[in-house]
Amino acid sequence: MVIATKNTTPFSTRLINGLLGIKPLYGIAKHQARQMMVKRGERIGVPWKKQVEEMKTVDWESEIKKVENPSLAYPDYYLTSFHAYEQGNLGWKPALELEVAALTVHSTIFDQAGELAGDSKLRASYHNILASEIPEPQDILDMACGVGLSSFALQEMYPQAKVTGLDLSPYFLSVANYRSQQRQANINWVHAAAESTGLPDATFDLVSIYLTCHELPQSATRQIFTEARRVLRQDGHLAIKCMNPESEAYLKMPRYVFTLLKSTEPYLDDYFTLDIKQALIEAGFQTPTITPSSPRHRTVVARVAD
Ligand SMILES: C[S@@+](CC[C@H](N)C(=O)[O-])C[C@H]1O[C@@H](n2cnc3c(N)ncnc32)[C@H](O)[C@@H]1O
Numbered sequence: 001m002v003i004a005t006k007n008t009t010p011f012s013t014r015l016i017n018g019l020l021g022i023k024p025l026y027g028i029a030k031h032q033a034r035q036m037m038v039k040r041g042e043r044i045g046v047p048w049k050k051q052v053e054e055m056k057t058v059d060w061e062s063e064i065k066k067v068e069n070p071s072l073a074y075p076d077y078y079l080t081s082f083h084a085y086e087q088g089n090l091g092w093k094p095a096l097e098l099e100v101a102a103l104t105v106h107s108t109i110f111d112q113a114g115e116l117a118g119d120s121k122l123r124a125s126y127h128n129i130l131a132s133e134i135p136e137p138q139d140i141l142d143m144a145c146g147v148g149l150s151s152f153a154l155q156e157m158y159p160q161a162k163v164t165g166l167d168l169s170p171y172f173l174s175v176a177n178y179r180s181q182q183r184q185a186n187i188n189w190v191h192a193a194a195e196s197t198g199l200p201d202a203t204f205d206l207v208s209i210y211l212t213c214h215e216l217p218q219s220a221t222r223q224i225f226t227e228a229r230r231v232l233r234q235d236g237h238l239a240i241k242c243m244n245p246e247s248e249a250y251l252k253m254p255r256y257v258f259t260l261l262k263s264t265e266p267y268l269d270d271y272f273t274l275d276i277k278q279a280l281i282e283a284g285f286q287t288p289t290i291t292p293s294s295p296r297h298r299t300v301v302a303r304v305a306d
Pocket of ligand 1: 078089150167195211
């Protein structure tokens with residue numbers, strides 16, 4: 001017997017899902033979306049092509065040797081495509097484009113920021129909350145630091161602090177290390193998984209996770225919170241800037257647009273259904289403060305539980 005079930009997924013979402021399932025079409029859509037992003041960046045003054053061409057002249061094969069841990073085992077969930085890059089976070093193309101992509105993608109977040117200032121305003125909105133909620137840290141761990149943008153921003157905010165930037169991508173870390181030499185920023189770069197950093201117990205006052213939780217399955221997020229608790233001192237804080245599932249921007253987003261977003265962010269459903277407050281308490285933190293800190297983001301600050 002066939003039981004008829006009502007299909008509650010809207011037609012537009014099913015259509016998008018169906019189209020994305022056809023590989024050549026998905027390839028064309030990805031290419032178009034990418035072209036549009038580069039064009040948009042150039043239009044608002046992000047020197048996308050020039051910067052990437054300049055970066056290509058660096059001897060990256062030598063640079064990667066300075067930061068890579070060749071015996072590191074990557075978690076399976078990481079070995080997939082992200083942000084429409086086939087190789088995900090493990091390649092030179094995403095590494096050389098992360099900085100210009102961040103400036104472009106964040107340019108539309110604040111209506112009145114002036115487009116190029118979107119990224120720095122987003123970071124400032126995080127730092128303002130840190131300044132008001134936590135004492136000045138001496139030792140900071142920037143988990144999932146990418147090419148170091150969040151680490152440099154923390155170093156600028158706390159010039160007296162010792163900053164460590166940690167990431168799973170040796171490609172991103174190579175760019176971070178190269179940029180820190182250019183800026184003469186003294187940052188310690190660590191190639192490791194945030195869920196098992198290999199760093200000693202109780203050595204940081206602040207662990208920061210900036211714009212990364214939406215790229216993780218829930219099990220990894222929980223392990224990372226537990227690891228953050230382990231490396232924090234007794235009066236330390238974990239601070240997180242992440243997408244805000246309760247913001248109007250996402251609540252009112254048409255489902256087919258969300259489906260398109262999911263095609264470049266494989267763990268978005270996991271992230272949107274995570275009870276972050278409960279996950280932090282279970283990992284050994286006090287009840288966190290959660291503050292909307294852009295039309296689409298929130299800042300979560302949790303102190304180590306006694
Ligand atoms: C969107 S980027 C954020 C980069 C950076 N925080 C910034 O402000 O530009 C997300 C980063 O998370 C890293 N990542 C994802 N899973 C990770 C894990 N389990 N451990 C360490 N890094 C991870 C990726 O390699 C990537 O660099």
